[in-house]
Amino acid sequence: QVQLVESGGGLVQAGGSLRLSCAASGRTSATGMGWFRQAPGKEREFVASISRSQTSTNYAGSVKGRFTISLDNAKNTVYLQMNSLKPEDTAVYYCATTPTGVLPTSPGGYNYWGRGTQVTVSS
Numbered sequence: 001q002v003q004l005v006e007s008g009g010g011l012v013q014a015g016g017s018l019r020l021s022c023a024a025s026g027r028t029s030a031t032g033m034g035w036f037r038q039a040p041g042k043e044r045e046f047v048a049s050i051s052r053s054q055t056s057t058n059y060a061g062s063v064k065g066r067f068t069i070s071l072d073n074a075k076n077t078v079y080l081q082m083n084s085l086k087p088e089d090t091a092v093y094y095c096a097t098t099p100t101g102v103l104p105t106s107p108g109g110y111n112y113w114g115r116g117t118q119v120t121v122s123s
Contacts, residue, residue: 002026002112004095009117012085016121020080022095022114030097032056033078034110035069037091037119044094046105048080058103063089085121092116 008020020035034049048069049058057069068081078095096110104110 002028002030002097004097004112004114006093006095006114006117009093009119011120011122014085014087014121014123016085017081017083018085018119020082020093020095020117020119022078022080024076024078024097028076028097028112029099030112031101032098032103033071034096034098034103035078035080035093036096036107036110037089037093038116039091042091044107046107047093049098049103049105050078051103056103058105060105082119085119087121087123090119090121092118 003025006022032051035047036044037047038044046060050069050071066084070079094116095114097112098110
């Protein structure tokens with residue numbers, strides 16, 4: 001069983017920064033990890049993903065150039081550095097693992113999920 005625990009969320013003003021962390025424990029066959037977010041009344045949407053080898057990354061268009069995903073395999077931790085935050089980035093952010101060998105943008109491509117961390121950006 002794999003457990004994922006997110007941290008680092010909070011309240012920040014527009015234009016500010018936050019760094020989210022997601023620590024993984026347990027046996028995992030993950031080939032990649034990803035971040036998703038879900039705002040109230042909206043579907044869960046893809047934010048960013050990274051391969052376990054760290055040779056590939058993928059970003060949603062809405063965050064490209066502002067967010068950076070990184071991975072520390074020694075710590076089994078994936079990070080999401082979020083800069084130039086906007087009110088529309090407000091959501092619960094989830095990390096997840098994928099065993100597919102690719103970097104899916106659909107939640108269905110991920111098999112383990114954390115419980116999420118709230119990010120609120122005030123205008």
